[in-house]
Amino acid sequence: MPEGDRDHILRGRHLTRFVDFHCHLDLYPDFEALVAECERLSIYTLAVTTTPRAWSKNKAVASKTKYIRVGLGLHPQLVGTHSKEIDLWEKLLHETAYVGEVGIDASPQYAKSLPEQKQVFERVLKACSSEGGKVLSIHAVRSASLVLDMLEEHLDLSANTPVFHWFSGSPSEARRAAKLGCMFSINDRMLTGSKTQALLKAIPEEAMLTETDGPFTETGGKTSRPKDVHICVNHLATQIGRDPTAVQSLVFENLKRLLGQIRREP
Numbered sequence: 729m730p731e732g733d734r735d736h737i738l739r740g741r742h743l744t745r746f747v748d749f750h751c752h753l754d755l756y757p758d759f760e761a762l763v764a765e766c767e768r769l770s771i772y773t774l775a776v777t778t779t780p781r782a783w784s785k786n787k788a789v790a791s792k793t794k795y796i797r798v799g800l801g802l803h804p805q806l807v808g809t810h811s812k813e814i815d816l817w818e819k820l821l822h823e824t825a826y827v828g829e830v831g832i833d834a835s836p837q838y839a840k841s842l843p844e845q846k847q848v849f850e851r852v853l854k855a856c857s858s859e860g861g862k863v864l865s866i867h868a869v870r871s872a873s874l875v876l877d878m879l880e881e882h883l884d885l886s887a888n889t890p891v892f893h894w895f896s897g898s899p900s901e902a903r904r905a906a907k908l909g910c911m912f913s914i915n916d917r918m919l920t921g922s923k924t925q926a927l928l929k930a931i932p933e934e935a936m937l938t939e940t941d942g943p944f945t946e947t948g949g950k951t952s953r954p955k956d957v958h959i960c961v962n963h964l965a966t967q968i969g970r971d972p973t974a975v976q977s978l979v980f981e982n983l984k985r986l987l988g989q990i991r992r993e994p
C-alpha cells in the first residue's frame with residue numbers, strides 16, 4: 729500500500745467502508761471485473777492467494793487500486809503437491825506486508841501431507857518473524873490448537889499479527905488466540921449454528937474483522953462476492969446485539985488499528 733494511501737486510512741478522513749479481509753479474487757472467472765467492482769464500491773479487500781505463482785499477476789492488478797491488497801499465500805491444502813513452492817514464497821515475502829492463505833488443514837483428506845504442512849508453515853512463520861510487520865490470514869481446519877502452538881513457538885507475535893480466517897476452533901481456543909493478539913475474520917457461515925453465541929462471546933469485539941471467503945461460499949444461492957459482506961455485518965450485528973452501522977464502524981476501526989500496527993509496508 730502506498731504510504732499516502734495508508735495515511736489516508738489511518739487519519740480517518742473518509743466514510744466508513746466495508747471490509748472483506750479474505751477473498752480469493754483471482755479464482756473468479758471475472759477477476760478483473762471483480763477488482764473494478766471492489767474499487768467502485770470502496771470495499772477494503774484482502775485478496776488472498778493459494779500459490780506464490782499467482783503473486784505477480786495479483787500484485788500487478790492490485791497495484792492500480794486503492795482498496796485491494798494482496799496476500800502472498802501457499803494454501804495448506806496444496807502443500808501435498810506444491811510444497812517446493814515455499815522457496816519462491818520466501819523469495820517474494822519482502823514485497824508484501826500481507827501473507828495468506830497459509831496455515832494447517834488437518835482434515836482426513838489432507839492428513840497425509842500434515843508433516844509437510846507443518847514444515848512449510850514453520851518456514852512461513854520464521855520468515856515473517858525475521859522481517860516483521862506482517863499480517864497473516866490463517867487457515868486452521870481441525871488444527872486450532874496446533875496452529876496456536878506453532879504461532880507461540882515460531883512467530884514473533886510482538887511484530888506480526890495473525891488473523892484467523894473462518895475460525896472453527898472451540899471458544900477456549902478462540903480465547904487463547906485472542907490473548908496472543910490474534911484477530912478473526914468472521915464470515916457469514918460462522919454465524920449460523922448452535923455454537924455461534926459461545927464462540928462470539930470468546931472473540932473480543934476489537935479483534936473482529938469480516939470476510940466472505942468467496943468464491944468458496946454462497947450468498948442467496950450465488951457465489952459470494954465482496955459486496956455481499958454487508959450481510960455478514962448484519963448477521964454479526966444481530967448475534968452480538970449491536971446496530972449494523974455500529975458493527976460496520978467497529979470492523980473498520982479494527983482494520984485501521986491493524987494497519988497502524990504494520991510498521992513498514994514495502
Ligand SMILES: [Zn+2]
Nearest residue numbers: 750752829941
Ligand atoms: Zn480461503
